[in-house]
Amino acid sequence: MLIVGEMKLAEVIHHDYNLVPVINRFDIPLGFGDGTIKQICAQRNVNLEFFLSILNTFHDEQYFPKDYLKSFPASLIINYLHKAHTYYLDEKIPQIKSMISKLFDLSEGNKKTLNLLSNFFNDYCKEFELHVAREEKEVYPYVLKLEEALDNSENQTMLDKDLLNYSIRTYEQDHEDVEEKLFDMKSLIIKYLPPENANNNIFEEVSYALLRELFVLEKELKEHSRIEDLILVPKVEGMEEQFKSNF
Numbered sequence: 001m002l003i004v005g006e007m008k009l010a011e012v013i014h015h016d017y018n019l020v021p022v023i024n025r026f027d028i029p030l031g032f033g034d035g036t037i038k039q040i041c042a043q044r045n046v047n048l049e050f051f052l053s054i055l056n057t058f059h060d061e062q063y064f065p066k067d068y069l070k071s072f073p074a075s076l077i078i079n080y081l082h083k084a085h086t087y088y089l090d091e092k093i094p095q096i097k098s099m100i101s102k103l104f105d106l107s108e109g110n111k112k113t114l115n116l117l118s119n120f121f122n123d124y125c126k127e128f129e130l131h132v133a134r135e136e137k138e139v140y141p142y143v144l145k146l147e148e149a150l151d152n153s154e155n156q157t158m159l160d161k162d163l164l165n166y167s168i169r170t171y172e173q174d175h176e177d178v179e180e181k182l183f184d185m186k187s188l189i190i191k192y193l194p195p196e197n198a199n200n201n202i203f204e205e206v207s208y209a210l211l212r213e214l215f216v217l218e219k220e221l222k223e224h225s226r227i228e229d230l231i232l233v234p235k236v237e238g239m240e241e242q243f244k245s246n247f
Ligand SMILES: [Fe+2]
Pocket: 081, 085, 132, 135, 224, 228
């Protein structure tokens, strides 16, 4: 299904519930009414074309119009990526942490695997926070500055020579796939989570819910990296070329 502006946003969510956190990133929380996507975007000052491209990209793995996505302003792409970071750090990670601690509370048996799981996730979070901090503090601000300099390029005095000292290539080279490590954690749950007392149904329920959250997070992060690696980086490479030629 290709999502288009004439569709009602509520119907799209009925069709693909996983889009809820994605539309949140555009400051459209639930309770948005019965409008079409076009109407809702107009009311809320959301770039319709960008919104549709992101929804479709997220909804259908095969849909990935690279060149089209690269045509949007970097600030729009970065705003979206930044909101996603906030969502992972402030919602997803705490949610997963609280599920792990719930498992500890419910477990009546040996906690060895739970300890392993918990240590693994804590280490993962530290790495993830560093990954995000680098993008938020170093990469995104650089891109926004570069875009500003290009927008003001008629005004030669605005050209900031410092921008030439950085290159998006450094980021491209060591931009890690943060989602890959979640695989080991899923395996740990799938293969080694100890069976609990038969009466302890809640333990099983929370384990399943945790596993589901990890699958969802993994998919989200894969999508996020895809936009960083295949849209943002090549876009910025083009901007750098243009910036150099302005000197
Ligand atoms: Fe990121």
